[in-house]
Amino acid sequence: MTNPLYPAFFRLDRLQLLVVGAGEVGEEKLSFILKSSPNARVVIVAPWMGEELKALLDKCNDAARTQVQSELDEAGFGGATLEAARFEAEPAAGEWRTVAGGTVIWYAREFRSADVTIADLVVAATNFKDINLAVHAAAKAARRLTNIADTPSLCDFYLGSIVTRGPLKIAISTNGQSPTFAKRFRQFLEAELPELETTNLLDDLKIFRDRLTGDFKAKVRQLNAVTSSLLSSTAGEAAGCRCPEGECLVEAAANTAPAAAAPAEPAEVPETPDSNENKA
Ligand SMILES: C[C@@]1(CC(=O)O)c2cc3[nH]c(cc4nc(cc5[nH]c(cc(n2)[C@H]1CCC(=O)O)[C@@](C)(CC(=O)O)[C@@H]5CCC(=O)O)C(CC(=O)O)=C4CCC(=O)O)c(CCC(=O)O)c3CC(=O)O
Numbered sequence: 682m683t684n685p686l687y688p689a690f691f692r693l694d695r696l697q698l699l700v701v702g703a704g705e706v707g708e709e710k711l712s713f714i715l716k717s718s719p720n721a722r723v724v725i726v727a728p729w730m731g732e733e734l735k736a737l738l739d740k741c742n743d744a745a746r747t748q749v750q751s752e753l754d755e756a757g758f759g760g761a762t763l764e765a766a767r768f769e770a771e772p773a774a775g776e777w778r779t780v781a782g783g784t785v786i787w788y789a790r791e792f793r794s795a796d797v798t799i800a801d802l803v804v805a806a807t808n809f810k811d812i813n814l815a816v817h818a819a820a821k822a823a824r825r826l827t828n829i830a831d832t833p834s835l836c837d838f839y840l841g842s843i844v845t846r847g848p849l850k851i852a853i854s855t856n857g858q859s860p861t862f863a864k865r866f867r868q869f870l871e872a873e874l875p876e877l878e879t880t881n882l883l884d885d886l887k888i889f890r891d892r893l894t895g896d897f898k899a900k901v902r903q904l905n906a907v908t909s910s911l912l913s914s915t916a917g918e919a920a921g922c923r924c925p926e927g928e929c930l931v932e933a934a935a936n937t938a939p940a941a942a943a944p945a946e947p948a949e950v951p952e953t954p955d956s957n958e959n960k961a
């Protein structure tokens with residue numbers, strides 16, 4: 682079977698998300714969305730909201746109340762954010778903030794076609810096929826990107842399992858074939874990828890990258906040289922080396938760190954088939 686899905690990473694603080702339905706599935710979708718993108722702006726339309734989702738949102742809100750601006754800035758969530766979308770002259774049944782400046786607003790009523798106009802992305806998660814179909818029809822008529830949770834064939838995009846390690850974000854999809862495998866593979870990667878070392882490695886690489894001078898090709902050469910140990914550690918594993926607890930990566934991070942402190946002269950590295958030098 683072919684797999685033509687194209688992954689992209691959305692900035693949900695700049696986009697408005699509409700979720701129709703706030704029961705079990707709405708809770709599952711929103712818990713992962715807010716975990717990965719706590720700065721998201723979300724509008725929920727549903728006559729009732731499940732207790733678990735309410736509890737999750739209350740917890741986010743409580744944490745947000747004790748948040749101080751400096752912590753937000755430090756976590757990279759500072760600065761201007763977009764206002765959350767609202768339905769004019771309609772009272773919200775609930776409004777929650779998150780630590781990262783995200784907002785969730787709930788309107789306790791049935792879905793109306795015009796609701797989709799406030800959103801860039803629409804997720805339908807009600808337990809009624811006909812309502813989900815109505816959400817799909819309205820969203821597509823308004824050319825919104827649409828996810829109909831119970832009908833993969835109507836989805837413009839799938840929600841994936843997500844692994845976050847500092848700046849590294851990995852999204853997993855099985856092309857809709859086995860969400861349970863996506864979940865298990867997430868758990869596998871979460872267990873394998875050390876949080877601190879992965880974050881440090883990427884932070885060092887950013888420092889190194891920011892200090893590079895010279896033309897594009899020279900920069901690519903230096904970045905390839907300093908990261909080549911990452912590939913050799915993978916090659917080591919392929920050759921039978923089983924490093925427990927992600928030690929290969931830790932080692933690679935350690936080897937990379939000194940280079941981050943003082944960028945080396947452009948190193949001559951052999952061309953590899955995946956060399957990026959000619960790509961902008
Ligand atoms: C197409 C897709 C559309 C979409 O929702 O975007 C879709 C569709 C459906 N899911 C169903 C069931 C389950 N979904 C999960 C879990 C997750 N589902 C997620 C994504 C996706 N689910 C998209 C494809 C992703 C891909 O390409 O792989 C994850 C990854 C992300 C997320 O939800 O945010 C999240 C794991 C998050 C994590 O833990 O990391 C579990 C397991 C569990 O809950 O423990 C079960 C029960 C067991 C099972 O069926 O596997 C059903 C049948 C409903 C029914 O039978 O009534 C449908 C409809 C159908 O397939 O027809």
Ligand SMILES: NC(=O)C1=CN([C@@H]2O[C@H](COP(=O)(O)OP(=O)(O)OC[C@H]3O[C@@H](n4cnc5c(N)ncnc54)[C@H](O)[C@@H]3O)[C@@H](O)[C@H]2O)C=CC1
Nearest residue numbers: 702703704705706707727728729791792806807808830831
């Ligand atoms: N994609 C996925 O990962 C999964 C999808 N599903 C499918 O998702 C669907 C939803 O199931 P649950 O969340 O368990 O249902 P649920 O009964 O827990 O919640 C339904 C929600 O829809 C809302 N709703 C009902 N009528 C509405 C209307 N006219 N307008 C707006 N909101 C309305 C309710 O207020 C409630 O919040 C099912 O069809 C199920 O097959 C189920 C499991 C996983």
